Amino acid sequence: MGLTFVFLIMAIIYLPILLLVFLSFSDGLDFYVQLFTTSEYMSAVGNTLLIAVVASVIATIIAAMAATGILYMGKRTRAVTMAVNQLPVINADIVTSFSLVLLFVSVGLANFGLLKLLLAHILIALPFCLLTILPKMRQLDANLIDAALDLGASPFKAFTSVIIPQLVPAMLQAFLLGFTLSLDDFVITQYNNSGVPTISTVIYGAISRRDIPDAFKALTTIIFIVILIVLVVMNLNAARVRKGIKINRKLVAGILAGILLLTGAGVIPVIINNLTPRSMVLKVYNWEDYIETELLDEFTDSYREQLAKQGVPNADKFRIEYHTFADNEELYSKINTQHADYDLIFPSEYMVEKMAQDGLLQTIDMTRISDEVELDQSILDRTKPFTDVYDANNNLVANQVWAIPYMIGTLGIMYDTRVIEKMADETKIDLDKFETLLTQYGFGVLFGEGGTTAYEGRITMKKSARDSIAIAMIYSAQKDNNPSGEIKNAIYMDQTDGAGNYDNRLLQNIINMNGDYDIEDARKVLMEQIITMDPTYENDNGKKSFMDPNDDKFAYGLFWSCDAGLAMYELMEESEDGENPLRYYAPNGTNLWTDNFAIPTYAQNTDAAYAFINFLLDDENAARNIDYVGSQMVAVGEAIDDLKADYEVPDDLDNSSADNVDGIFNPDINYACTVFPNADNVTYAAIMKNFDAQKEKAVNTLIVEVQNKNAQHTEDAVNSVNWFGIIIIVFASASLAWWLIYKLTHRRPRLKPAPLLPEHKA
Amino acid sequence: MAKFTGEKIIELKNVVKIYDKEKAVDDVSLSIKKGDFVTILGPSGCGKTTILRMIAGFEQPTEGAIYLEGTDVTKVPPYKRNINTVFQKYALFPHLNVFNNIAYGLKLKTVPDATAKKGYRLLSQEEIKEKVDRALHLVDLADYGHRDIDSLSGGQQQRIAIARAIVNEPKVLLLDEPLSALDLKMRKEMQIELRRLHKELGITFIYVTHDQEEAMTMSDTIVVMRDGQIQQIGTPKKIYDEPQNAYTADFIGESNIISGKMIKDNLVEFFGHQFPCTDKGFKPNEPVDIVVRPEDIKINPREPQFEGTVMNVVFKGTFYDITVVLDNYELSAKNTKSYNVGDKIMMSIAPDGIHVMPKEAITNEYKTEIVGENTITIGDVDFEFTPTAGETFAKGDKVIATIDFDKIELTDDENEGQISGNITDMIYKGKYYQVKIWLDNDTALIVDTPYDWNTDDRVGLVIKKEDIKVRHDEKD
Amino acid sequence: MKKINFNTRSLFALPYVIYMFIFVVVPLFMLFGFAFFGENGFSLDEATAFFTDCSQWATIGRSLRIALTAALSCILIGFPLAYIIAKIRSKTVQYMILMALVAPMWINGLLRTIALKELSTMINFEAGETLLTLGLIIDYLPFMLMPIYLVITGIPKSYLEVSADLGASPMVTFFKVVLPLSMSGIISGFLMVFTPAVSTYYMSEYLGNQSTFMIGEQLNIMFTKDNKSGAAVIALVLLALVGLSVFIANCVSRIGNNKKQGGLA
Known part of the structure; x- marks a missing residue:
């Protein structure tokens, strides 16, 4: 009965893990091969192990020394020390992490990469190590160390020859605990990471865009097997002990050696990597899943050749260190506060502006862009406002830009035709409608x-503040101008300049909250939306719910075209007939986003960065990249035209025509229209500008406020009380109250009677 | 072998040791002759172990200096002092066997060697083995070298601990209650053993114990300590016969301690009777403590002085321990004859059986200051008091509060008291117990209480406001 | 003047003390600095902005409710679990089970959270407060299990025998002896679960829905948007919540023991 319970709990804990183990074999052993051949994954595993082992070894040693010292502290010093030790134990991870960030930023240690993570991970392990070792230390005869000193040993000698041998079991326990906590940690690593890939940061980068990287499913299986081995070894060892064989030191040493060997296997490549001269490394920081990975290897090969031709020694040592980030702000803080030395980064438009203002970017010299590279001028015209470089006298500097667009796309609505159709009876809206x-x-x-x-x-809706608020601004302006809410007569759609061309300045003002438009407009419609629509604010991973055929929760939502493209592509790949139930539509009057090549001030290998830009902008490479990523690039050329033809991208398309069911809503070409924004999309669109501190704070505050309100509203509206929680809390508080009252009313009276006889001391 | 040259080997000068603001050792000066067997005797917490640890070098005095053979060693770390210690629970290294435990110090030792590069060298394996074997032999445990520490009995471990210390040929051997973990029989044996070793080795032994009997049987000199201060130094006989105060008398041997007053020189009054005595030099009618050893009370003598009722009789082998009640006092007497419970008996005490000593204090005089209207602080807690007519106090005035010992009530639950503290020592005074209570701010109050408490009990104190008498501190 | 008496042996703790001072004490003060000192010196703007927004209070309340449910459920599951494990005769089996329950932590917490999310989608279990609570329980159960297990195994067997000897049934012994003596373990376990639960952000992001917005998420948004002073205010609020729970736990354990006792765990 009891054991059944234990195994039930164990089963629940292991179920999600077993799922990953199961999934890891869904492609034969491919995921395992991926794990061991992808340098990003291997270095993540290596770094994680390196940090866990080194941090917990250091923490164990410091803790063992501290345990010795604490025994000899005065009462008060000891009390204070122990109280401080409890702080990180009790304190929330996120608070500890954040306060560490403040520390590192303030003392300028921000870019210490591995060292910083090491210091932070020592903090994870140290208090627990001390709590493990201290009780064992207390059990030791306090005089042992005195005895050693008395016999002529120096304090250090006494520590190593007397204390350490006694503490070995406790120290092993402490090490194991520290190691475990370090491996488990996500928050502290995430907050204090300046470009050192670890398992948790790689996963974080990956899931925000797609899914758990397959390789990590394989890694989970490997760890699971290690757990099984440990359990078997424990059992075997116990069997030996039962048989009266003393604990086999060789076995213990063997296991330790095994762990070290495994760690070494993971760590050594990392160390070797770090030994490569910086000029032989190109450090790239990009959005996850935003490049055809084969291109990375191809570039490595071609650049090696190029270097070899130039007679650079050790040209074959050249490699790319490719890291990923989840949002612009993460990129910004890596570069700004942590001074990460990436050579090439991919900020979005408003971030380019911000980084250029803050002096975090070098200009890109257009003369170093190969003549063979052809760029789409219509897009460059749109990006001019943030890529143009001006000198001190406000004159345009020729041939210099802050950034070159890499991918462009729109903000639009992705909808699930299955759900729309399924709900048709209820909503009275069929798919056509x-x-x-x-x-x-x-x-x-x-x-x-x-x-x-x-x-x-x-x-x-998107948790990303800029995007949700931008469309709220657009909608608000549209509604103010046209109470029916229809887009046709929206003011920003009928702006023309003298030549009769569309003038997007008004839309630009709306999106960027300039002129007559301010954040209150967005607040109003967003707050109304909470009540009328009860939206879910999702953080990039919302598309997964759309992609899941079993999940009917969401009918449609706000998405970036690249995300929508990715989701559709995956579903098409998975399905047998190459079809998918998702569609994407970007209305006229939207946001045109671009992610751009930029070179940070702290870059150390700009040559390779230029070479890489040229390589990616080559039309053949670009075509492959577009096909893989599902987003349009700024490069043009024959290969790209072929791709467009392949995709059947219509030449002209009336984006706002409701009858145009054979056009954009046609299942066969909707994907192509998602990848390549149509002319209307590009024309009737505005680009986000960088916000000043005040506006930025306002949007961030608003998005938090909206989510707060939203949660509150849903709680009220759903009216489904969490009975489980309430019962537990009431039950617990009632029993606690009863117990306290019992304790307070039943205090033992203790008064000693006068003795009959004097008791003399011996 | 033993040389009694009278030369000082250890000297402590005005040594003070403060832990956490608490004075563990309070201005102790002491010199120890070479070759002596000196015992530092006192209850736990009296500072005796601290003194030992300072001599060994584990602690440094807060103030004062320690000399070893005339050299100031106050700041010399323990591993550079030629002094070795036998610890309370032996402190044998559990991960080393007997041989390696004893050899531990030898392996670290260097000897001068002109042929060696640095002018000194480590001891060779052979030398170490020889010395260890000799030490094992000396403690009667030859052939035990290979044994694990765990496999030894308490007595054997004790011997190994001694062997480990003496193998280094220290000038002084410190022993910190080394016998406390042994049973009675073993303890007796080891006492003899230690005397033998002391004679054979001829080095100075400094022995710390709370067992007065152990101290009496083994030492050349006893140092009695209390609350970090030396109460008396002398030979065992002198300390027993002429205790300097009630405390020493109480601690050394059994004694009756009675409150009384000195009428004049050679005449003291207690139990409502006047007794001739040998003490003089007190003020007339000065309140004093009188110490009478149980064996000094003569029962049914030729010239009886006072009467009492037998309350309890216990046979102790060669004599009877008789408890007599008179005038609410319980008196302990020893006699070879037995009496029946309830018998009325006559008693007398010879003048040299009466030891008169000044009372340590007759009332609490607590230095504090005024913190509000008719309010002072005692141990960081505010107390109201009833001012004597005519006295005025202003906030911040330095004052002395007088509280009689018997006007403080103790409660078992510290929360019921206005203030709480720990009982540190306790003397039975025939009628009541006198306890000393350290408050949390490290000031002390003395309380007379009818109840028996344990030292280290945490108690609450209740003081009525009319029992607090306050006067200005004239010195301030 | 009193001179500082540096005891050489306590110097062994020096590396530890220095480390803890730099990485625990100093950052704590920095939190206060960032929360209350803006570019123009002392300012309560961020704090006022936070506390005057009533939806923030709803978020705090929600976080408390979810964390309390998770922590209390952990007690309800963890205590019997620890008790059953401690009662297993073979120490080896005990250690193996404990190891098996703790070892999943070698797989990164984020990975396990997402795996749980995948599992729940697979069986059509909707994301929301229930799934989030479940995730918190599964993830933090070891933190409840270990302290309780250690306390229970530390109860001398003789106590149970004495209780039985004095005529108490196993049931009575459990409630009168085992449970009160395990209180310290339960309390430290409670704190070890409650704190990470009340401050979680990635769990509520992946396992929750729009009605489980928690204060940790809020801090994370502030942090990722580089609003350090706003984040510092929330961090201090979290710190206060945790401090409050420690204080209450200490009061409970003090009343429970009928004596003064500082500290926990």
């Missing part, structure tokens, strides 16, 4: 226009 509504109301459908309130609770 829904698509008509999209063209009619644009982003208005996210705010309940045209009867879409029927989708209450079934839509998503």
Whole structure:
């Protein structure tokens, strides 16, 4: 009965892990091969092990010394020390991590990479190590160390020859505990990481865009097997002990050696990597899943050749160190506060502006871009405002830019045709009607226009502040101008300059909250949206819910075209007929985003960075990259035209025509339209500008406020009380109260009677 | 072998040791002759072990200096002092066997060697083995070298601990309650053994114990300590016969301690009777403590002085331990004859059986200051008091509060008291117990209480406001 | 003047003390610095902004509720679990089970969280407060299990025998002897689970839905958007919540023991 319970709990704990173990074999042993051949994964594993082992060894030694010292401290010093020791134990991880960040930033240690992580991980392990060793230390005869000193040993000698041998079992325990906590940690690593890939940061980078990297499913299996081996060894060893054989020191030593060997296997490549001269490394910091990985290897090969031709020694040592980030702010803080020495980064448009302002970027010399590279001028025209470089006298500097666009796309609505159709009876909106509504109301459908309130609770918004607020601003302006909420007569759609061309300055003002437009507009519609639509604010991983055929929760939501493209692509790959139930539509009057090549001030290998830019902008490479990533690049050329033809991208397309069911909403070409924004999309779009501190704070505050309100509203509205939680809390508080009252009313009276006889001391 | 040259080997000058603001050793000066067997005797917490540890070098005095053979060694670390210690629970290294335990110090030792590069060398294996074997032999445990520490009995471990210390040929051997973990029979044996070793080795032994009997049987000199201060130094006989105060008398041997007053020289009053005595030099009618050893009370003598009732009789082998009640006092007497419980008996005490000593204090005089209207602090807690007519106090005035010993009530639950503290020592005074209580701010109060407490008990104190008498501190 | 008497042996703790001072004490003061000192010196703007927004209080309340549910459930599961394990006769089996329950931590916490999310999607279990609570329980159960196990195994067997000898049934012995003596383990276990649960952010992000927005997430948003002073205010609020729970736990254990006792764990 009892053991059944134990195994039940164990089963629940292991179930998710076993799922990963199971999934790790879904492609034969491919995932394992991936794990061991992908340098990013291997260095992540190596770094993680290196940090865990070194940090816990150091923590164990410091703790053993401290345990010795604490025994000899005065009462008060000891009390204070122990109280301070409890702080990180009790304190929330996130608070500890954040306060460490403040420390590292303030003392300028921000870019210490591995060393910094090591210092932070010692903090994870140290208090626990001390708590493990101290009780054992207390059990030791306090006089042992005195005895050694008395017999002529120096304090150090006494520590090593008398204390350490006694503490070995406790120190092993402490080491194991520290090692475990270090491996488990995510928060402290994430907060204090300046470009050192570890298992947790790689996973974090990956899942925000797609899924658990397959290789880590394989890694989970390996760790699972290690756990099994440890359990078997424990059992075997116990059997030996039972048989009266003393604990086999050789066996213990063997296990330790094994662990060290395994660690070494992971760590040595990392160390070797670190030995490569910096000029032989290109450090790239990109969004996850934002490049055809084969291109990385191809570039490595071609650049090695190129270097060899130039007669550079050890040209074959050249390699790319490729790290990924999840959002612009993460990139910014890595470069700004941590001074990470990446050679090439991929900030979005407003981030380029911000980084250029803050002096974090070098200009890119366009003369170093190969003549063979051809760029789409219409896009470059749009990005001019943030890529142009001006000198001190505000004159345009020729041939210098802050950034070159890498990928461009739109902000739009992704919808799940399956769910729309399934809900048709309930919502009275069938798929055709829904698509008509999209063209009619644009982003208005996210705010309940045209009867879409029927989708209450079934839509998503972005946690990313800039994006959600930008579309709220657009919708607000559209509604103010046209109370019916229709997009047709929205003021920003009829702006023309003298030549009759569309003038996007008004839209630009709306998105960037300039002129008559301020954040209150967005607040108003977002707060209304909470009540009418009850949206879910998702953080990049929302598309997974759309991709899951079993998950009918969401009908549609706000998405970037690249994300939508990725989701569709995956589903097409998975399905047998190459079809997918997802569609993407970017209404006229949206945000045009770009992610751009930029070279940070702290870059150390700009030559390789230029070579890599040229390589990626080569039209053939670009075509492959577009095909893989699912987003348009700024490069043009024959190969790209072929790709477009392949995708059947229509030449002209009326983006706002509701009848255009054979066009953009056609299942066969919707994916192509997602990858390549149509002309209307590009024309009727505005680009985000960098916000000043005040505006930035306002949007960030608003998004938090909206999420707070949203959670509150859902709680109230759903009216599904969490009975389980309430019962537990009430039960616990009642029993606690009863117990306290019992204790307080039943205090033992203790009064000693006068003795009959005097008791003399011996 | 033993040389009694009278030469000082250890000297402590005005040594003070403070731990956490608490004075563990309070201005101790002491010199120890070479070759002597000196015992430092006192209850736990009296500072005796601290003194030993300072001599060994484990602690450094807060103030004062320690000399070894005339050289100041106050700041010399223990591993550079030619002094070795036998620890309370032996402190044998559990991971080393007997041989390696004893050899531990030898392996670290260097000897001058002109042929060696640095002018000195480590001892050779052979030398170490020879010395260890000799030490094992000396403690009657030859052939035990290979044994594990765990496999030895308490007595054997004790011998190994001694062997480990003396193998280094120290000038002084310190022994910190080395016999406390042994049973009675073993203890007796080891006492003899230690005397023998002391004679054979001829080195100075400094022995710390709380067992007065052990001290009496083994030492050449006894140092009695209390609350970090030396109470008396002398030979065992002198300390027993002429205790300098009630405390020493109480601690050394059995004694009755009675409150009384000195009428004049050679005449003291207690139990409502006047007794001739040999003490003089007190003020007339000065309150004093009188110490009477149980064996000095004569029962049914030719010239009886006072009467009492037998309350309890216990046979102790060669004599009877008789408890007599008179005038609310319980008196302990020893006699070879037995009496029946309830018998009325006559008693007398010869003048040299009466030891008169000044009372340590007759009332609590607590230095403090005024913190509010008719309010002072005692141990960081505010107390109201009833001012005597005519006295005025202003906030911040330095004052002395007088509280009689018997006006403080103790409670078992510290929360019921206005203030709490720890009982540090306790003397039975026939009618009541006198206890000393350290408050949390390291000041002390003395309390007379009818109840028997344990030292280290944590108690609450209740003081009525009319029992606090306050006067200005004239010195301030 | 009193001179500082540096005891040489306590110097062994020096590396530790220096490390803890730099990496625990100093950062704590920096939190206060960043929370209350802006570019223009002392300012309560961030703190006022935080405390005057009533939806923040709802978030704090929600975080407390979720964390309390998780921590109390951990007690309900962890205590019997620890008790059963401690009662197993073979020490080896005990250690093996403990090892098996703790070892999943070698797999990164984030990875396990996402694995749980995958599992729940697979069986069509909707993300939300229930899944989040479940995730918190699964993830932090070892932190509850270990202290309780250590305390239970530390109870001398003779106590149980005495209790039985005095006529107590196993049931009565459990409630009158085992449970009160395990209180310290339960309390430190509670704190070890409650704190990370109340401050979690990635768990609520992946396992929760729009109605499980927690204060840890809020701190994380502030941090990633580089709003250090806002984040510092929330960090201090979290610190206060944790401090409060430690204080309450200490009061409970003090009343429980009928005596003054500082500290925990």
